[in-house]
Amino acid sequence: MNDPRSDRDTRVRETRERAVVTVEETSDAGPPMSTAPADPAERDGPARLGPLDWARWAWRVLTSMRTALLLLFLLALASIPGSILPQRGTNPIRVTEYLANDPVKGKLFDRLGLFDVFASPWFAAIYLLLLVSLAGCVLPRSLQHARMLRSRPPAAPRTLSRLPEHRSFHTDLDAQVALNIAADHLRRARWRVDAFPHDGTTGSVAAEKGYSRETGNLIFHIALLGLVVAVGVGSFAGFRGYVIVREGTSFADTRSQFDSFASGRIFTDSSLPPFSFSLNKFRVEYQRGGQQSGSPRLFAADLSVTTSPGQAAQAQRVQVNEPLEVGGVKVFLVGYGYAPIITVKNARGEVVFHDSVVFLPQDGNFTSTGVIKIPDTAPQLGLQGFFLPSAAVDAVQGPYSTFPAADNPALFISAWVGDLGLDNGRPQSVYKLDTTKMTRLGIKAMRPTSTWALPRGRGTVTFDGYSRWASFAIARDPGKAYALIAAITAIAGLSLSLLVRRRRIWIRVTQAKTGTHVEIAGLARSEHSTVGDDLDTVVAHLHPHRTP
Amino acid sequence: MELVTATPARSLSTRMARRSRCWRAGVTGLLTAALLSGCSQATNGAGVLVGGQPTDTTTVGMTFLPPDQRAAAITLSGTTLTGAPWTTHAATRKVLVVNVWASWCGPCRAEAPILAALAGKYAGRGVQFVGIDTRDSDTNGEAFTKTFGIPYPSLSDRSGQLLLTLSASLPPSAIPSTLVLDRRSRVAGRIIGPVTMSGLGALIERVAAEQAK
Numbered sequence: 238m239n240d241p242r243s244d245r246d247t248r249v250r251e252t253r254e255r256a257v258v259t260v261e262e263t264s265d266a267g268p269p270m271s272t273a274p275a276d277p278a279e280r281d282g283p284a285r286l287g288p289l290d291w292a293r294w295a296w297r298v299l300t301s302m303r304t305a306l307l308l309l310f311l312l313a314l315a316s317i318p319g320s321i322l323p324q325r326g327t328n329p330i331r332v333t334e335y336l337a338n339d340p341v342k343g344k345l346f347d348r349l350g351l352f353d354v355f356a357s358p359w360f361a362a363i364y365l366l367l368l369v370s371l372a373g374c375v376l377p378r379s380l381q382h383a384r385m386l387r388s389r390p391p392a393a394p395r396t397l398s399r400l401p402e403h404r405s406f407h408t409d410l411d412a413q414v415a416l417n418i419a420a421d422h423l424r425r426a427r428w429r430v431d432a433f434p435h436d437g438t439t440g441s442v443a444a445e446k447g448y449s450r451e452t453g454n455l456i457f458h459i460a461l462l463g464l465v466v467a468v469g470v471g472s473f474a475g476f477r478g479y480v481i482v483r484e485g486t487s488f489a490d491t492r493s494q495f496d497s498f499a500s501g502r503i504f505t506d507s508s509l510p511p512f513s514f515s516l517n518k519f520r521v522e523y524q525r526g527g528q529q530s531g532s533p534r535l536f537a538a539d540l541s542v543t544t545s546p547g548q549a550a551q552a553q554r555v556q557v558n559e560p561l562e563v564g565g566v567k568v569f570l571v572g573y574g575y576a577p578i579i580t581v582k583n584a585r586g587e588v589v590f591h592d593s594v595v596f597l598p599q600d601g602n603f604t605s606t607g608v609i610k611i612p613d614t615a616p617q618l619g620l621q622g623f624f625l626p627s628a629a630v631d632a633v634q635g636p637y638s639t640f641p642a643a644d645n646p647a648l649f650i651s652a653w654v655g656d657l658g659l660d661n662g663r664p665q666s667v668y669k670l671d672t673t674k675m676t677r678l679g680i681k682a683m684r685p686t687s688t689w690a691l692p693r694g695r696g697t698v699t700f701d702g703y704s705r706w707a708s709f710a711i712a713r714d715p716g717k718a719y720a721l722i723a724a725i726t727a728i729a730g731l732s733l734s735l736l737v738r739r740r741r742i743w744i745r746v747t748q749a750k751t752g753t754h755v756e757i758a759g760l761a762r763s764e765h766s767t768v769g770d771d772l773d774t775v776v777a778h779l780h781p782h783r784t785p
Numbered sequence: 786m787e788l789v790t791a792t793p794a795r796s797l798s799t800r801m802a803r804r805s806r807c808w809r810a811g812v813t814g815l816l817t818a819a820l821l822s823g824c825s826q827a828t829n830g831a832g833v834l835v836g837g838q839p840t841d842t843t844t845v846g847m848t849f850l851p852p853d854q855r856a857a858a859i860t861l862s863g864t865t866l867t868g869a870p871w872t873t874h875a876a877t878r879k880v881l882v883v884n885v886w887a888s889w890c891g892p893c894r895a896e897a898p899i900l901a902a903l904a905g906k907y908a909g910r911g912v913q914f915v916g917i918d919t920r921d922s923d924t925n926g927e928a929f930t931k932t933f934g935i936p937y938p939s940l941s942d943r944s945g946q947l948l949l950t951l952s953a954s955l956p957p958s959a960i961p962s963t964l965v966l967d968r969r970s971r972v973a974g975r976i977i978g979p980v981t982m983s984g985l986g987a988l989i990e991r992v993a994a995e996q997a998k
Contacts, residue, residue, distance in 0.1 A: 489945030492958035493885065493919065506956045511949045546949050591924040610889060613928030662895025662979055 299366070300373035308367040315363055319354035322346060330666045337663075368465060375458040382451050389431050390445035393743035397758035400743075402768045404776050405756040412746040412753045415779060416440050419744050419757075422778045426771075428742070435746060442744040447762070453733025460727035467723050471716025476500035476509075478711045483576050483593050484704040487515035490566070490711070510564025514540040514553075519573055519705040523642050531601060531641055538570050538707045555709075569710040574598045574605055577624050577648055578701040581611050584694050589614040593704050596624045597668060602638040608670040609650075610657050617657045618691075620698065621670045622650030622680075636682070648700045652678040652691055740768045742775070755779065847984060848955060848975045852995065855971035856954035863940040863947055866918060866926045871938055873970055876913040880993045881966040882985070884914065885948065885957045886939075887921045888929035893961040896979035897933040900963075903985060904937050912989055917942045919960065965992050 286294070298304055323331035332352050336343035350357030397403060408415055413435040420432045420442045428444040478495035482488045490513060492498060492506045521536040541550040542563055555561045561568040574597060581590035589611055596607030609620040627640040628647035636649045655675030659665060681689045683700040690697050739762035747754045757775055759768035861883070862872035873881065884900055886893040904914040916939030918926035923941050930939060940947060951957055955975040957964055965974040965988050973992045976985060 487944035487946070489949045491945055491948045491952045492956060493948060493960050493962070494945040506958045507952055507954065509952065511952060513944065513946060513949060515944065546946065588924055589928045592922040612894065613888060613925065613932045615932075659889075659891045660894045662892045664891050667889055 296373065299370050301370075302374070305367065305370045305374070308363055308370060311363050312360075312367065315354065315360050318346075318351045322351050324355075325353045330664065333664065364469075368462070368469075371458065371462050371465070375455065375462060379455050379459065382455055386448055386452070390429055390443040390741060392431075392433065393441040393443055393745055393758075397743060397745055397756045400758040400760050402759040402761075402772055403756070404758075404772050405754065406776070406779075407749075407752045407754055408779060409752045410779070412440055412748045415746050415753055415755055416442055416744065418779060419755075419775055420444075422775060423742065426774075435748065437748075439745055439747050441746070442742075444742045444744075445740070446742075447737050447739035450734050450737040450739045450762070453730045453735075453737060456730030457727050457734060458730075460723045460730055464720055464723035464727060467716040467719035469716070471501075471714040471720065473501040473503050475714040475716070476504050476712065477714075479571070479708060480711065481595050481706050481708045482516045483595065483706045484516050484519055485593075487513055488709070489513040490564070495711075510566055511545045512543060512563045512566075513546070514542040514561070514563075514568070515550075516707055517541055517552075519707045521573065521642075521705075523640070533641070536570075536573060538573075538709075566711060566713045569712070570707060571710050572598075572708045574706055574708075575603060575624050575626060575643070575646075575703050576706045577607075577646075577703045579609050579620070580699040580701055581609075581614070581618065581620075581696060582699075583614045583696045589696070593706075595667075595706050600638075601641065602627065603641045604636075604638040606668075608668055610659065610667070610670065612657050612659050614696065616654050616695075617659075618695065619653040619655075619657055619670045619672070619675060620650045621653070622648065624648050624703065626703075628682075630682075643703065646685055646703055648683040649680070650683070650698075651680040652689075652695075652698065654678055654695055738762070738767060740771065742768070742771060744775070846977055847988065849988065849991070850955065850973055852967070852973075855967070855973060858970040859951065859953075859966060859972065860970070861915075861940070861947060861950065863942065865938040866923050866930065866941050867938075868923075869938070871915070871940060873966075876915070876966075876970075878911075878968050880912045880968060880989060881970065882912065882914045882989065883917060883951075883957075883964040883966065884961065884980075885917045885919060885959075885963070886929075886961050887919055888925040889921065890960050892979040894929075894933075896961060897929070897935065899980055899982050899985070901933055901935050903982065903989070904935075906986075907989065908936070910993075912993060913937070915940065917947055919943070919945055919948060965989060967992050967995060 323335055325332050335352075336347065346352060350359065354360055394400070398405075410418075416432060416435060420430050423430050423442070423444045426446075428446040429448075430442060430444045433441045433443075476499065478498040480488055480494060480496050488494055490509050490511060492509065516538055518539045519536070520539065522534045524530055524532050524534050537554050537556045540553050540555060540561065542553050542561065543550050544563060553561055555568060555570045557570050560570070574595065576593040576595050578593045579590065580588060583589045590609070590613070594607055594609050596605035598605045603626050605624045605626075607621070607624065611618040611620075623636050625636055625638040625645075625647050626643040627638050627645045628636060628649075629639045629645075630636050636647070653670065653672055653675040655672075657665075658671045658674060665671065678692045678695060681698075683689055683698075685700055685702045688697050688699045740759055741761075742757065742759045745756045747756075757772050759772050761768040860873050862870070865871050882903075886897070888894075900914065900916075907914075914937035916930075916935065916937065918929075918939045919942045921943065923943075926939060926941065929935075942948060948957060951964065951972075953972075955964065955972050957975065957977075959977050961979055963976045963980050963985060964972055965985075967973040973995075974988045976988065
C-alpha cells in the first residue's frame with residue numbers, strides 16, 4: 238500500500254501534527270496530505286446499522302489493507318497442499334496411484350480439490366477477493382487523488398512558530414517585494430504557489446510540492462492490478478505442453494500428441510495451431526578434456542516445420558534460448574537424451590516389438606534408464622535397465638557412464654515375464670515397469686547389433702542401435718507483453734513514491750517599524766523530509782537583504 | 786460547561802474497536818471465500834493428459850452434435866498398418882467409427898475387445914470401423930491388432946498428421962478417443978476415454994438412424 242507503516246502510525250503522526258497547532262486551528266494546516274481513508278473508529282457513538290450500512294461496512298473491511306494482507310496470507314497457506322500432495326497438473330499418474338492406494342483419504346482430498354489446488358474454486362475465491370480488495374482500494378483513492386491534484390495549497394496557519402521547521406528574521410526590504418522574491422523563487426523551483434498580497438498588515442505565500450509521490454503510489458498499485466490481470470489473462474487463455482520427439486519421428490500440434498499439457502479455462506483444443514515438425518537430426522558436441530570436459534558446446538535440433546497440413550516443409554534450427562515461433566506459439570528446446578532401438582521376437586520368431594524407446598538420463602554423463610514393454614506377446618514381456626553411452630562397470634554401484642557422448646554404447650537390461658498390468662485399462666507411466674505380477678528371467682549386458690536369446694525359450698531381444706530424442710516445451714502466453722509493461726510501470730511508480738517528498742511551505746511577512754519581519758515555516762509528510770533545506774534555500778535567497 | 790471527553794477513554798474504545806474489527810475482518814474474509822466457492826460451477830475444462838491418456842475423469846465423456854451444429858465433411862486418407870492405402874471413400878454413405886489408439890496405452894487395450902465385438906455386430910449393416918494408430922510403430926500396431934483380433938483396418942499415424950486434420954470441431958484429444966462420423970462424413974459424436982458397449986452402441990444407433998440427405 239502507501240508505505241510500510243500501518244494506518245495506526247499514520248493516525249498517531251497526524252494527531253501529533255495536529256497537536257502542534259492549537260485545537261482551534263486543527264483545519265489550518267490543510268487537509269491531510271494523503272488519500273488514506275479516515276478511521277471509522279473515530280466517528281462518534283454507536284449507531285443502529287441497516288442492511289446498506291452492513292454492506293458498506295463489509296466493503297470497507299474488504300478493501301482495507303488488513304484484509305488484503307490476510308488474503309495474501311491465505312493465498313500462501315492455500316499453496317501448501319499444492320506442494321505436499323501430488324497435483325493433477327504436473328503428476329496425474331501419481332494422483333491416480335494415490336487414489337488407488339488410499340481411497341478414503343484420496344476421495345476426501347479430491348472432494349476438497351486438494352489434487353488440483355490452483356484450479357480449485359476456493360483458491361479462485363481467495364484470488365478473486367484479493368483482486369477485488371486491491372481494485373476497491375486503489376480506484377476510489379485514484380479518484381480522490383485526481384481531485385486533490387487540482388487543489389490549491391492551504392493558507393498559512395496563524396502561528397507558524399509551532400510547525401516543525403521554522404525560520405524568522407528581519408529584512409529591510411519592502412514587505413510585498415520580499416513576498417514577490419520568495420514567491421518567484423518557489424515558482425522557479427516548481428512549487429505550486431498561492432500568494433496573498435500584503436494588505437497593509439500581513440501578506441503570505443503558501444506553497445506545496447511533491448504531489449507526484451501520491452501519483453507514483455497510485456501508479457504502482459494500478460500497475461500491480463494490471464500485472465495481476467495480465468498474468469490471469471495469460472493463464473486463462475494460454476497453454477503449455479511438453480513433448481519428447483525421437484530423431485526420425487515427427488510431432489503434430491494436436492492435444493493427443495503431447496506428453497503433458499496444461500491450459501487455461503477458456504482455452505479450447507481446436508485453437509491449437511495445426512503446425513507440425515519432424516526432428517531430422519539432433520546435433521550435440523561435447524567439450525573433450527580440460528576442466529569443462531563433458532559439458533555440451535553445442536546442441537541444436539534440426540527440424541522441418543510445416544505451418545499447416547499441405548504446406549511445404551521449411552528447415553529450421555532450434556537451440557536453447559532460440560525458440561521456434563510458429564502459428565503464434567513458441568517451441569523451446571528443453572532437453573535431450575538417448576533412445577535405444579530394440580527388436581523383440583517371440584518364441585515362433587515373429588517380430589512382436591520394434592521401435593526406438595526413450596530412456597531418461599539420470600546424471601550429467603547420461604547414464605539413462607528406461608523400460609520396454611512388450612504387451613503383444615503371450616506371456617507378456619518387459620525389459621528394464623540402463624543405456625550407457627560410454628559404458629563402464631563399477632564393482633559397487635554397477636554400470637555407469639563415463640562421458641555423455643556415445644563413445645562406447647551398451648545396454649544393461651533385465652527381462653521380466655508375466656502380466657504387465659496394461660490390459661486392465663488403468664493408465665501407466667511408460668517409464669515404470671510394474672513387476673508385481675512378473676518374474677525375472679535374467680539380466681544381460683548388450684552391445685549394439687547383439688542379440689540375447691531369452692531363457693526358457695521366451696524369444697529374442699536385439700539391441701539394434703541407438704538414436705537421440707529431444708524434448709520441447711510448446712507454449713502460448715497472451716498476457717506476457719502486458720505483464721512486462723505493468724511490471725515496469727509498477728517499478729517506476731514505486732520509485733516515484735519513494736523518492737519524492739511531499740511538503741508545504743508558508744511565508745508570512747509583517748511590516749513593522751523596524752523593517753519587515755519574515756517568518757518561514759514548513760511541514761512535511763514523511764520523516765526523512767528535507768523541508769529544512771528548502772527553507773534554508775529560501776532564506777538564502779532573501780539573505781542579501783537580511784538584517785540580523 | 787461540558788467536559789471534553791478525555792483522550793484515554795477514546796483510545797481504549799479505539800483499541801477494543803480495532804480488535805473486534807480485526808476479528809470481523811477475518812470472519813468476513815472466510816465467509817465470503819466460502820460463499821464464493823459455493824457459487825462456482827463444477828469443473829474443469831483444463832484436464833491434463835499424460836502421453837495422451839486421460840487421467841482426469843472429468844475430461845472423459847461423450848459429446849453428441851445435432852446435425853445443424855456439425856462441421857464440414859472430413860476426408861481421411863492414409864496407409865494401413867499392413868501398408869495398403871485407405872480413404873474415407875470406402876465408407877461413403879455409411880456411418881464411420883474412427884478409434885484413435887496406441888499399443889502401449891492401457892485403456893486402449895481394455896476397450897479393444899469391445900470395439901472388435903461392436904465391429905462384428907454392425908458388419909454389413911452400413912457401419913464401418915477404422916482405427917488410427919498414433920505415436921506407435923507399425924510393427925507394434927500390427928502385433929496389437931493380432932492380439933485382439935481387430936477385424937477392421939487401422940491407419941498408421943506415427944506423426945499425428947491424420948489427427949491434425951480431425952481437429953476442426955470435436956478434436957480427438959486423448960488416447961483413446963472415438964469419433965462417430967455420420968453418413969455425410971461429418972463428425973457427429975465423440976467419446977473421450979475407453980468406450981463401453983452400451984455407450985458406443987447407443988451413439989452408433991443414434992447416428993445410423995439419421996437419413997443421409
